[in-house]
Amino acid sequence: MRIEIDSERCIGSGQCAMTVPEVFDQDDLAGKVVLLDDRPDAAFDDPVHEAASRCPVGAIRAY
Amino acid sequence: MTTEPLPTARPTPFDPPVELAEYREHDPIRRMVYPDGHVGWLVTSHSLARKMLSDQRFSARSEFKRAPVARPSADPFFGAPALPGWLVDMDAPEHTRLRLQLAGKFTARRMKDMRPLLERIVDDQLTAMAEHGKPADLVSLFALPVPSLAICELLGVPYRDRAAFQRNSATLFSLEASAEEASRAMDELYGLMRELAKERDGNSAGLLSMLAADGTLDAEEIAGIGVLLLTAGHESTAGSLGLSTFTLLSHPDHLERLRSDPGLIDNAVEELLRYLTIFHFGVPRTPLQDVEFEGHLLRAGESITISLPAANRDPSWFADPDRLDFERKTAGHMAFGYGIHQCLGQNLVRMEMRVALPAIFRRFPGLALAVPPEEVPLKTNVSVYGVHELMVTW
Numbered sequence: 443m444r445i446e447i448d449s450e451r452c453i454g455s456g457q458c459a460m461t462v463p464e465v466f467d468q469d470d471l472a473g474k475v476v477l478l479d480d481r482p483d484a485a486f487d488d489p490v491h492e493a494a495s496r497c498p499v500g501a502i503r504a505y
Numbered sequence: 506m507t508t509e510p511l512p513t514a515r516p517t518p519f520d521p522p523v524e525l526a527e528y529r530e531h532d533p534i535r536r537m538v539y540p541d542g543h544v545g546w547l548v549t550s551h552s553l554a555r556k557m558l559s560d561q562r563f564s565a566r567s568e569f570k571r572a573p574v575a576r577p578s579a580d581p582f583f584g585a586p587a588l589p590g591w592l593v594d595m596d597a598p599e600h601t602r603l604r605l606q607l608a609g610k611f612t613a614r615r616m617k618d619m620r621p622l623l624e625r626i627v628d629d630q631l632t633a634m635a636e637h638g639k640p641a642d643l644v645s646l647f648a649l650p651v652p653s654l655a656i657c658e659l660l661g662v663p664y665r666d667r668a669a670f671q672r673n674s675a676t677l678f679s680l681e682a683s684a685e686e687a688s689r690a691m692d693e694l695y696g697l698m699r700e701l702a703k704e705r706d707g708n709s710a711g712l713l714s715m716l717a718a719d720g721t722l723d724a725e726e727i728a729g730i731g732v733l734l735l736t737a738g739h740e741s742t743a744g745s746l747g748l749s750t751f752t753l754l755s756h757p758d759h760l761e762r763l764r765s766d767p768g769l770i771d772n773a774v775e776e777l778l779r780y781l782t783i784f785h786f787g788v789p790r791t792p793l794q795d796v797e798f799e800g801h802l803l804r805a806g807e808s809i810t811i812s813l814p815a816a817n818r819d820p821s822w823f824a825d826p827d828r829l830d831f832e833r834k835t836a837g838h839m840a841f842g843y844g845i846h847q848c849l850g851q852n853l854v855r856m857e858m859r860v861a862l863p864a865i866f867r868r869f870p871g872l873a874l875a876v877p878p879e880e881v882p883l884k885t886n887v888s889v890y891g892v893h894e895l896m897v898t899w
Contacts, residue, residue, distance in 0.1 A: 453601075453845050454608025456616070456852050463613065473608025495836045498847035499559065 443487050445480050446503040457496040462489040466502075475501065508536045508544055511573045511786065511810055518883055518892075519752055519781065520827065521814035525549055529815050534799055537810060540575040545808035546801075548787075549815035551822040551839070553799060557811055558788070558844035562796050565846055567594035569791035571808040574886070590722070590729025593737070593846060600845065606721055607730065607849055610712050616852035619658070623860045626654045631868045640875035643895040644747045647865070649675065652742035655857060660731055661704075661711010666697055673697075678740045691732070698731035699724060738850045741783060744884065744891025745854065746861055749777045751881060751892055752829070753862070754874055759829060760866065767863060774858045775835035779823070782814040782840050785890040813839050869899035 445465070454473025458466035465486055467476040482490060494502040512522035528535055533550035548554050557563055570583040587594035592603040634646045653671050656662075662670050676682045676690035701713040702724045712734075716727045753760045763773055790809045795802060803809070816839045818826040823833065841848035848854070866872060874881070875896040882893040 453604055453847075454612070455847055455849075456608070456611065456613035459613035460616075460852055460855070468612040468614065469609065470612065471609050472605035473610075473612050474605070492836045498843050499845060 443482065443484065443490065444505055445477060445482070445490060447475050447477050448501040448503075449474050451499045451501040453499055455498050457498065458493040458502060461493040461496055462486060465490055466493060508538045510538050510540070511547060511812075513574055513786075513885065515883075515885065518748075518878075518881065519755070519829075521782070521785065521812075521818060525812055525815040526818065529819060534801055537573075539571050539573060539808060541571065543571060543808055545571070545810070546803060548809060548811045549819075551816040551819035551837070554811045554813070554816040554839060555843050557790060557798070557809070558842060558846070560798075561597060561845075562792055562794070563790035563809065564596050564793050565594060565600070565790060566596055567591070569793075569806065569808070570594075570789045573786050573789065573808075573810045588729050590726040590731075591733050592730075593733065597845065603722070603726070603730070604845065604849070606716065606719070610715060611849055611852065613852050616856050619655070619853065620856055620860065622658055623651075623655060623856055624864075626651055626658075627861050627864045630654075631864060635868070639898040640896050641898075643750060643865075643897050644743065644892060645894070647861075648743040648746040648750070648895070649678075649739075651746065651861060652739050652857060655742075655853065656735055656738055659711070659853070660698075660713050660734065661701060661715075662697070669693065670697060674735060674739055677736070678743075694732055694735065695728055698728035701731060702727035734850065737848075738853070740889045740891075742854050742857055744783045744889045745778065745781070745858060747892045747895050748781050748783065748890065749774075749858065749862060750865060750872075750897075751874075751878075751895055752777060752781065753866070754872065754897075755878060756829060759831060762831060763863070764866065769831050770859050770863055771855075772833075772835060773831040774855055774862070775838060776829065776831050776833060777858070778840035778854075779817045779835055779838035780829050781890070782817045783890040784813050784840070784842070784888065786810070786888050787812040787814070788842055788846075813842065869897075871899045873898055 452474045456468055459468050465479050465482050467478055469476055490504045494504045512524035514522055516523055529549035533553050534548050536544055537547035538544050568586050592600050630647050630650050634641050653674055657667050673690040673693045676686055702717050704714040713727055713731050716722055763769055787810045792803045792805055794805050820826050841851040875898040884891045
């Protein structure tokens with residue numbers, strides 16, 4: 443799986459970092475998403491898709 | 506088709522008005538009449554609610570907002586421009602500047618770090634409830650003080666000011682308080698926040714002094730943010746805690762399931778948030794220009810109510826939506842709204858509920874209602890749903 447994030451759209455809601463802290467973090471300045479791993483292990487497929495669906499501004503693309 | 510107002514009569518304390526399901530099925534966007542006679546729109550499906558809340562053509566500015574139901578005290582901010590710092594009432598780019606400034610202080614990591622503090626607050630309030638003796642009102646002894654103390658910690662309200670802070674927030678959310686009392690409480694809270702916004706010595710880890718130290722926002726914006734976070738976070742979290750406890754006491758099988766599998770708590774909290782959706786009158790939006798939306802012409806200035814409870818019971822997103830199910834997939838629920846205005850404090854609310862709900866039933870394993878369920882007074886006529894009082898015994 444590959445992940446792309448759109449930092450422009452991100453409003454720092456932290457849904458992704460709350461759901462999969464192994465893959466997503468946030469910076470302390472504006473809370474924007476920090477991608478820790480853009481090709482995570484297959485074990486993270488479900489939670490990453492869930493994080494993408496929880497994002498309130500659609501800033502995460504997982505495919 | 507006659508134009509109806511927003512339906513508000515609930516069939517049970519836990520279920521939204523039945524008309525919402527009918528509207529959602531037949532016309533998920535339909536005309537709605539407001540208490541002042543204005544004819545606007547009501548959105549009830551999950552997909553249209555999401556679509557609208559992520560479409561920047563629909564404004565959140567308070568000068569265009571209109572109360573969807575007649576309330577004893579109409580929101581004083583509707584119809585007037587946003588106060589400094591009140592980002593809920595602003596659009597981009599004003600909203601974005603404030604939101605990003607705050608988001609860095611509300612990261613998932615910081616909220617998780619608050620757990621030990623929340624555990625202590627919860628523990629102290631449960632002790633106070635035990636010392637009070639049974640029967641006790643879980644709302645005034647637990648559900649209201651827990652979020653109030655959590656917000657004190659978050660904002661950095663010093664101990665010396667906490668009694669005043671709690672007294673004034675209690676007045677602000679009390680139905681018994683007169684308009685003058687409520688407005689005096691608001692003035693005192695603003696005064697307190699202005700003092701906190703001046704502290705830039707970096708000694709306090711509180712949010713307001715951190716914002717002051719950043720130097721990007723002015724003192725009036727910081728004070729406004731403080732009052733906004735209190736008003737948005739206190740009553741809503743209290744409502745969620747009180748109503749969730751009432752729900753668990755009324756669903757003994759679910760409570761038992763949670764006791765036997767404590768690991769279910771995170772998803773159970775999401776499900777309670779979805780199922781109960783305490784912002785039961787939804788969120789308001791207004792197109793600033795005429796907009797074509799799903800085959801309808803929405804004219805500039807027409808008020809729109811997006812029903813969060815209806816979206817959260819949409820069978821096209823949640824299978825068997827009227828069933829409380831702690832094991833269902835809860836992703837995509839809209840209890841915190843959606844889009845750029847989605848609740849800033851949602852991860853704090855989650856942490857508070859995850860800590861508080863199991864702790865209540867650990868401390869009082871025999872917790873039970875002290876009155877018949879139909880006598881629990883419900884907050885049907887205010888914008889944040891919940892219980893006014895929850896008399897319990899153990």
